[in-house]
Each structure stands twice: as C-alpha cells, then as structure tokens.
Amino acid sequence: MRYEDVNIGDALGPSEMYLSKDQVRTYAKAMGMLAPRFTDDELARKEGLPGMITPGNMSLAILGKLVTDWIGESGARMTRLGVTYRQPVLPDHTIALNGFVTHKNDADRSVEMDIWIESDEAERLVIGTATVQFPA
C-alpha cells in the first residue's frame, strides 16, 4: 500500500476480538498495574464497577495494533494516537475494532483516521484518532 492507494473512507477492520479475563489479568500483571479493578470482579464491584475492567492503556494498545496492522509492510509510521475512554471495556465479551480514513494531507503524505472499540451491544466504548505518515 502506498499513500496514493489510500482513499478517504477506507476501512480499518472491522475485526472482532474476544477479550478474556485471563488476557486482561496477564496484561495488568505484566505492566505492573496491580489495582484490583483490573484483576478481580468482586473487588471491582466494591468500587462501584460492573466487574473487572480493561486498563485504559490496554484499550489504547489494541487500537494502536488496529492501525499498525493496517499499515502492514507499507513502510508508513503511526505518528500520533489519541483516545478517549467513554465507558469501561469489560472482559469476557467480544469487542469490535473499527476505523476509517477521514483525511489525506498531500503536503506531508499523512493520513488521518477515526478509530474505535465497539461493544457487543454496538456502543462505542473507546474512541480515538490517529495519524499515519507515509514515506516520501
């Protein structure tokens, strides 16, 4: 894929991902995020949450991977990623990763995109934007 091959409206995903509690616990432990709301349903409920939740950084990383998978072997580079946590991402559910190209900047051969994580009830839990820079 070259910059010239990208069109506004091109889709990233959608790709589905089943997020298991074990996977979230593994991430939280590997990253030293030891707050009980990332590892334990019961303790998370005591904090007023519906159950254990996915760390925001893990959601960010999952959206980052959506973008770098889209980039593939093109030689382009993600230069910016911004995310907003709107609602907790609960493990033990299937999430859908979505995105599409919103802008092309011919001057610097960069591409802007909207990306988001959707719940199995079609709610946008995490929304974001990213910039990808293509080689000259």
Add this chain to the structure above:
Amino acid sequence: MAVNYDPAIIGRVFETTDPVVVQAEDIRKFNQTIGDTNPRHNDPEADGGMVAPPSFAVTFRNGRHFFEHVPRFGKAGFDAGKDVEFVAPIRPGDAITLKSHVKEIYEKTGRSGSMVFVVIRSTLTNQNGQVVAHVDHRFMNRP
C-alpha cells in the same frame, strides 16, 4: 465552578524518572497480551531491526509521587484518555527516561455539567537524549 490554580505550575517539570532499559522480552510480552505478531515488533533479525510497537510508549511508569502533582478540582478525578505523539522508534536496549509537567488545565461544560481537565505531559527520551514520544494524560475532574 471556578478553576483556581497557581499558573506557575504550568510547564514546570515536577518529576524525572530513573532510566529504564527496554529488553526485547518486555516488548514481546506486551505484544503477546494484545496479539501483535508483526515480525518488526518481535524479531531482532527483522529488516531494519526490531522496534517496539508505537503504543509501547505508554507502558513506562511515572514516578511514585506522580499523582501528588496532578491538581484536583472537586471530588472525583479519573483517567479520561491519552494523546500520544510518536517521535522516534523505541528499540531493545534503549534506556528511557520520563519527564513530566502540567501541560494545561481547562474547563468544559457538557450535558452532565461542568468538568475540569488536567493534562499532564510526560516526555520520553532515550539514552542519546533524543525525544522518542510525548504522552499526554488527560484527567477529568467533576465537582
């Protein structure tokens, strides 16, 4: 709600962490948890050498006293999101240092009332003094 704070806190670096040396194994562990099998992110023999996936930049921990420097407005504060600028790749063997400062404080009124956002910027540099990323942490406060 009036947003009162000492403007002198904006821009002043309040924390510099000790350097953390990145091991290839740390990057691979991160990749496994999110299912990233891209050879460039996993294989030291990859063309151009192994690089961490960009979002690895958010895994560096701030110092123990980080939250003492995040001004609070009202009772509840929580992590509303992040904005990350990836300047240069992070590679195995790099020693990464974080420097943090308050970037901005602003008020917003939404459907559910007034909110105050505090943005803390952590700048990551490597052992050559090269900036590799800026990570903006957006904290939301409700009165």
